Amino acid sequence: MEAPITAIGFSKIVDEDKLQEMVKEILDKPTIQLASKTKSKEILGEYYKKYGENTYLMVRIVVRSEKKDAKxxxxxxxxxxxxxxCIEVEELTVECIDDDYSYYAICEEKETGMPFIFxxxxxxxxTEANSENKKFNKVxxxxxxxxxxIVLPIERDEEEESIEKEEREKFKVMVQRAREGDEEAKELLEKEEKELDEQLKERMLEEDFLSIMSGYFVPTTLEDAIYAILGEIKEIHIRKNMKTKEEMYLFVLNVNDMPxxxxxxxxxxxxxxxxxxxxxxxxxxxxTVIC
Structure with missing residues (x-):
């Protein structure tokens, strides 16, 4: 499997030495530079270097003072x-892991109730906005x-599409009711989930998986926020890495009604x-969390 850095046009960065060269380039000539003092009196810095439209490599550093020397x-x-x-979310929490500078966010997409981690x-x-007790509901x-x-779409006629759209709208209403504490809605959602699971198992005995599932969004490892994704392509944009000249696709997908x-x-x-x-x-x- 390729590394995530390949996705933004750095397919030839395959060893630590080349990565260290990139780190030096970013620290020497960043496009954006941010700094903040932490509770432990250390300096946290973020250096972003732009390599394409909305596309960056980010280096995060910590300056620790040890007596007279800064490390x-x-x-x-x-x-x-x-x-x-932007995606509107509910139940947003941000957790720190291992140290003070690696964070992941946990939330649910507002309309579909789909949970995800990033x-x-x-x-x-x-951290600066959180210290001011600001509320966050967009990411x-x-x-x-x-x-x-790239895989083929599922063929549906107008009636089938209309029925599916109606079912999804009902589901969104049910999710909102459950979020507001409606016990009946919670029970109905659990019942529907079990029924759909049983139907899926039955259909997979005779049909191909991709002809049944129009989309999915499934974590493969929660620790690394890696997801298996299937979704309909709604928009296609071509980007180019200014340094390597490699080209990338930016897709906007519809994944079970979540953009x-x-x-x-x-x-x-x-x-x-x-x-x-x-x-x-x-x-x-x-x-990012919208602050």
Whole structure:
């Protein structure tokens, strides 16, 4: 499987030495530089270097003071793609893992109730806003694809599409009722989930999986925020890495009624994308909390 950095046009960064060269380039000539003092009196810095439209490599450093000497440590070097669309969410929490500078966000998409986790990129913005007790209900998220394939859409007639749309609208209403504490709605959602699961198992005995599932959004490893994704392509944008000249696709997908942006290097995409086709792949989820 490719590394997430490949998704933004760095397919030839395959060893630590080349990555360290990139880190030095970013620290020497960043496009954006942010800094903040932490509770432990350390300096946290974020250095972003732009390599394409809304496409960056981000280096996060910590400056620790030890008596008279200041020690600079590189905490992360990660790809970052700024999403074009905001997603309204509920139940948003942000957790720190291992140390004070690696964060991930946990939330639910507001309308569908779909839960997801992503690595937080704007740590400085978030921690400063959080210290002021601000509320957060919007995020921007992009899946950086480590592999992907274009697959055919499911053929439906107008009546089938109308029925499916009606069912999804009912589901959204039920999710909102359950979120507001309606016990009857919670029971109905649980019952429907069991029935759908049973129907899926029965159909898979005779039908192909991709002809049954129009979309899915399934975590493969929660710890790394990696998801298996299948969704309909609604928009296609072509991006180019200014340094490597490699080209990428930025897709806007409809994943079971949840909008999701995905970037993938053209080199690793199997198939020719077009509006209405579906993208199936594995993505590392990263993004920002809107402060």
């Amino acid at each position: 600079i440590e590189v905490e992360q070097c990660e790809p970052y793609v700024e999403a074009r669309h 690595w937080l990129q704007n740590v400085i913005d978030y 921007k998220v992009v899946g950086l694809a480590t592999e992907g394939t 999701l942006e995905v970037m993938i290097n053209k080199k690793i995409l199997i198939g020719e994308p077009s509006i209405g086709m579906r993208f199936m792949g594995t993505c590392w989820l990263q993004g």
